[in-house]
Amino acid sequence: MCPCSLDIPDSPAAFPYAIESLVPQSGRMVLLDRVLEVSDSHIVVELQVRDDGLFSCGDHSVPAWVGLEYMAQTIAAYSGYHRKCRGEAIGLGFLLGTRYFECSVGSFPCGAKLTVSAEKIIEAANDMSVFDCTITGKNIKARSKLNVLLPQDSQKFLAGKGI
Secondary structure, eight states: OOOSOEEOOSOGGGSSSOGGGTSSOOGGGOOOOEEEEEOSSEEEEEEEOOOSSSSOOTTSEEEGGGHHHHHHHHHHHHHHHHHHHTTOOOOOOEEEEEEEEEESSSEEETTOEEEEEEEEEEEOTTSEEEEEEEEEETTEEEEEEEEEEOOSOHHHHHTTOOO
């Protein structure tokens, strides 16, 4: 059983789940490395910007807009963790959009360590939520509010029966 709130020590082995088990993405599309902290209203994760060609450019950087995907995967890990706590399967979530994305840089240098935080600020009865997200790193600050849909049954929703 999952506790509602975990403050994870520096050891990656301390968190009970691999990040890959919390998100619907697989393989190289999993961009996060580990969960640092999680509670009933927020999550903090860490990643190292990869230079594997998936999003990286020839100058060994990743465009700042990929920060939106880092934030979305952070929300997916939050949802996945809480689904596991309730004994449910990991489900799909949907990024509906953002009203703004502010970033202090145009790209993230490959190899940079980034911390991504997501704080749930609104949760509606129709499975829609808003998360206040930040990315921090050495000389890097990004911020956005993401509107997401986290349906209880994503297959039913995709079939048009969960609307």
